[in-house]
Amino acid sequence: MIDRVLPSSDIRPRRLARRLLHSSLVEALAYPHGVDRYVELVRPLLLARDVRAEVTAVRHQTAKSVTLTLRPNDNWRGFRAGQFVGVSVDVDGVRPTRPYSPASSEHAEDGTLELTVSTHPDGLVSRHLRDHARPGMIVGLTQAQGEFVLPDEPPERVLLISGGSGITPVMAMLRTLCEQGFAGEIGFLNYARSRDLALYGPELATLALRHEGVRVARGFTRARGSQLGGRFDRGHLSAVISQHADAATFVCGPPALIDAVRVVWAEDGLPEPAVETFAPPALRFDTDGAEGRVSFTVSGREAANSGLPLLEQAEDAGLTPAHGCRMGICNTCSCHKTAGTVRNVISGATSSAGAEEIRICVSVPVGDVVLDL
Amino acid sequence: MSSPAPPTLTPRQLEAFGQELDAIRARVVADLGERDVDYINRLIRVQRGLEVAGRGLLFAGFLPPAWIGGTAALSLSKILDNMEIGHNVMHGQYDWTGDERLNGKTFEWDTACPADQWRHSHNYMHHTHTNIVGKDRDIGYGILRMSEDEPWRPYDLGNPLYAALLATFFQYGVAMHDVEVEQIAAGESALDEEKREKLRGVWAKVRGQTLKDYVLFPLLSGPSLPFVLAGNATANLTRNLWAFTIIFCGHFPDGTQQFTEEDTENETRGEWYYRQMLGSANLTGGKLFHILAGNLSYQIEHHLFPDLPAHRYGEISDEVREIRERYGIPYNTGPLYKQFGSVVRKIVKLALPPLPALPGLRRSEPVLDEPAAAPARSQKPAPAKTGARKLPAAKTGARKQPTPKAGTRKRVAAA
Numbered sequence: 051m052i053d054r055v056l057p058s059s060d061i062r063p064r065r066l067a068r069r070l071l072h073s074s075l076v077e078a079l080a081y082p083h084g085v086d087r088y089v090e091l092v093r094p095l096l097l098a099r100d101v102r103a104e105v106t107a108v109r110h111q112t113a114k115s116v117t118l119t120l121r122p123n124d125n126w127r128g129f130r131a132g133q134f135v136g137v138s139v140d141v142d143g144v145r146p147t148r149p150y151s152p153a154s155s156e157h158a159e160d161g162t163l164e165l166t167v168s169t170h171p172d173g174l175v176s177r178h179l180r181d182h183a184r185p186g187m188i189v190g191l192t193q194a195q196g197e198f199v200l201p202d203e204p205p206e207r208v209l210l211i212s213g214g215s216g217i218t219p220v221m222a223m224l225r226t227l228c229e230q231g232f233a234g235e236i237g238f239l240n241y242a243r244s245r246d247l248a249l250y251g252p253e254l255a256t257l258a259l260r261h262e263g264v265r266v267a268r269g270f271t272r273a274r275g276s277q278l279g280g281r282f283d284r285g286h287l288s289a290v291i292s293q294h295a296d297a298a299t300f301v302c303g304p305p306a307l308i309d310a311v312r313v314v315w316a317e318d319g320l321p322e323p324a325v326e327t328f329a330p331p332a333l334r335f336d337t338d339g340a341e342g343r344v345s346f347t348v349s350g351r352e353a354a355n356s357g358l359p360l361l362e363q364a365e366d367a368g369l370t371p372a373h374g375c376r377m378g379i380c381n382t383c384s385c386h387k388t389a390g391t392v393r394n395v396i397s398g399a400t401s402s403a404g405a406e407e408i409r410i411c412v413s414v415p416v417g418d419v420v421l422d423l
Numbered sequence: 424m425s426s427p428a429p430p431t432l433t434p435r436q437l438e439a440f441g442q443e444l445d446a447i448r449a450r451v452v453a454d455l456g457e458r459d460v461d462y463i464n465r466l467i468r469v470q471r472g473l474e475v476a477g478r479g480l481l482f483a484g485f486l487p488p489a490w491i492g493g494t495a496a497l498s499l500s501k502i503l504d505n506m507e508i509g510h511n512v513m514h515g516q517y518d519w520t521g522d523e524r525l526n527g528k529t530f531e532w533d534t535a536c537p538a539d540q541w542r543h544s545h546n547y548m549h550h551t552h553t554n555i556v557g558k559d560r561d562i563g564y565g566i567l568r569m570s571e572d573e574p575w576r577p578y579d580l581g582n583p584l585y586a587a588l589l590a591t592f593f594q595y596g597v598a599m600h601d602v603e604v605e606q607i608a609a610g611e612s613a614l615d616e617e618k619r620e621k622l623r624g625v626w627a628k629v630r631g632q633t634l635k636d637y638v639l640f641p642l643l644s645g646p647s648l649p650f651v652l653a654g655n656a657t658a659n660l661t662r663n664l665w666a667f668t669i670i671f672c673g674h675f676p677d678g679t680q681q682f683t684e685e686d687t688e689n690e691t692r693g694e695w696y697y698r699q700m701l702g703s704a705n706l707t708g709g710k711l712f713h714i715l716a717g718n719l720s721y722q723i724e725h726h727l728f729p730d731l732p733a734h735r736y737g738e739i740s741d742e743v744r745e746i747r748e749r750y751g752i753p754y755n756t757g758p759l760y761k762q763f764g765s766v767v768r769k770i771v772k773l774a775l776p777p778l779p780a781l782p783g784l785r786r787s788e789p790v791l792d793e794p795a796a797a798p799a800r801s802q803k804p805a806p807a808k809t810g811a812r813k814l815p816a817a818k819t820g821a822r823k824q825p826t827p828k829a830g831t832r833k834r835v836a837a838a
Contacts, residue, residue, distance in 0.1 A: 075639070078633060078634055078635060078639055079639055079640065079643075081631045081632070081634070082531035082533065082628070082631060082632075082633050083471075083531065083533070087471070087524065088471055088475065091468055091471055091472075138521070138522075140460075142456050142457050143456040143457035143458070143459060143460035143461070143520060144456075144519065144520050144521050144522075145520055145521045145522040147521060147626070162634055178645050204587060210483050313570070314511070358507065361443060372543075374543070374546065374547030374548075374551060375547060375550070375551040378730075379513035381513075381518070381527050381528070381542065381546050382542060382543060382546055382547045384515055384527060384528045385528075386519065386528075407515075407518045407521075407527075407528060409515075
């Protein structure tokens with residue numbers, strides 16, 4: 051269990067202890083398990099390699115979300131606004147990992163990061179965090195990943211468009227730019243179902259007041275009373291930005307929002323905006339109508355999902371994954387799935403959409419799947 | 424080995440048999456949860472605690488009680504690490520937890536064998552081809568003659584000696600298992616790049632283990648150096664002997680069946696279960712015994728469901744036994760001394776050339792918990808109808824000889 055409360059004086063490991071942990075002598079003495087596997091049993095944050103974080107504050111902006119402030123241990127290498135981290139928590143014996151985009155500025159002085167987790171009706175991790183997160187809780191983190199980030203050279207204009215829980219990565223971008231004293235123009239179109247479910251409303255208003263170049267407009271898609279009135283359309287752009295054609299544009303939200311923005315950009319002959327969506331794929335159970343694509347990240351290959359077990363699809367793509375029995379027994383073919391849903395052909399069970407180990411000889415993709423092969 | 428013929432089941436019976444076992448599996452899988460994770464995490468904590476305590480005590484190893492306590496704790500640590508934790512985690516029994524520390528693909532264990540090579544030689548070769556002479560290299564590890572189907576050679580006179588050596592240095596025997604070094608020595612297989620790569624892996628692992636147990640900890644202990652060295656060597660030896668004993672009781676006690684490759688062609692799932700059941704043997708004992716045995720004392724349940732958490736095997740064993748009784752399939756079990764005794768007898772007996780077959784001569788008694796070989800007819804499923812096959816054709820008294828490659832003396836077990 052990593053879910054345990056520690057006095058906060060224990061969080062910051064002393065330098066001597068850290069130097070000791072990283073020494074090759076100690077690593078050789080702890081062979082083959084590694085130092086962390088011993089230390090974590092007594093001090094879950096004082097680790098040589100693994101990233102863990104302590105929850106230091108918990109607040110509820112809306113009834114369907116929880117906002118956590120996390121203080122990672124010294125192994126955390128920071129993130130760029132827009133990236134995501136894998137968060138693992140123990141839930142009834144399993145330790146699922148789910149990607150969340152920090153919403154905080156990448157320059158936070160105290161090294162903390164803020165996650166706003168929106169709950170889904172059957173979201174294992176999101177519901178667990180909403181109901182059980184409290185200061186002192188320890189969670190596992192991966193290092194930050196993702197290409198949905200601001201360009202290295204600051205652009206003249208930045209346009210941020212978010213829908214629902216998709217606000218988090220673009221909120222991080224807005225906060226980061228404001229903290230950097232960004233001199234250009236920032237437009238932010240923020241859509242939510244209703245005022246009650248809108249995230250970061252007061253802070254967006256404050257940032258727009260304090261920073262001259264920042265303009266924010268909100269739209270409620272299922273309630274009255276918003277400035278924009280309903281879903282995204284071309285007319286909303288002028289409310290926040292002088293011209294969208296040359297703005298570095300970042301869109302995060304449900305597929306419908308992304309599609310609507312893409313249509314406008316295509317009509318104007320503009321290059322695709324940077325987009326990200328958190329929506330899980332629709333589940334399809336018929337094997338005849340196999341859909342989606344299978345991506346093999348290590349080899350860089352990709353193929354249309356043929357509906358066959360992933361081991362066969364990998365072989366058809368010219369790969370030679372390690373495998374043994376080809377019947378789900380020996381675990382030799384077990385492989386890391388980074389994204390996508392699979393169905394176990396023996397049990398018929400459908401996996402989660404997150405990162406996990408699967409036996410590719412008995413797993414067929416349900417939609418898009420990304421494998422470390 | 425001569426055993427009563429296992430019952431002949433019709434394809435339909437075998438299918439129903441397989442479905443009943445699938446149902447057990449599905450029920451356990453549906454029930455997996457916090458209890459299993461708490462169990463394995465508790466065991467890991469105990470093992471790491473024993474290891475730290477054992478190594479700590481050995482620093483005071485000049486005091487006899489500290490040496491004995493430290494050596495015992497370290498021995499237990501290595502046994503738990505290798506068996507109930509390592510072997511079972513590497514089967515992927517806890518992959519469903521999503522916890523990277525319990526990931527069967529990446530776990531390493533405190534023994535000379537590199538985990539990735541073990542996953543191939545054991546999880547795949549042994550568990551898929553269980554007891555198929557010529558394919559399952561666990562039959563004698565390529566060193567011992569453990570089957571009458573392997574032609575006798577004068578070399579085999581040393582069978583008991585080789586067994587004693589294998590038991591003593593078991594971790595290294597296991598480490599070299601996947602390299603198939605005995606085939607290279609016999610000139611039957613080339614030392615190609617794949618084998619070299621495996622050897623490099625073995626060397627890296629052995630170096631790490633040796634550095635820790637025989638160089639760094641002894642040196643760090645200063646004046647206690649000889650005591651730490653002796654304690655670590657004893658702990659490794661204790662683990663070797665224990666692991667050898669438990670593992671050899673899994674498939675070699677009297678009554679276990681061996682198979683040929685032809686027997687198992689186009690095997691169905693029911694037939695596969697049937698072979699696993701006939702080829703494995705259990706050990707009886709208390710709870711602590713089962714934990715120390717890595718629950719391989721439930722070898723039959725383990726071979727039916729290698730990827731279910733092993734601490735569940737005891738819970739389902741009554742059901743498995745009930746099913747095999749209904750189908751009249753022998754369920755081979757007994758206490759350690761009895762099962763291991765029959766293994767030792769087999770090792771000694773197979774050192775000698777086969778006796779000429781005399782009608783009516785029984786060469787050994789099957790060790791069965793009850794006379795399951797001749798169950799009451801009424802309990803058995805309907806007798807085989809026309810078209811019944813002998814599935815899978817388990818090797819029994821009158822069996823065909825395997826067909827070693829013409830003109831060679833290749834040991835079948837090493838093929």
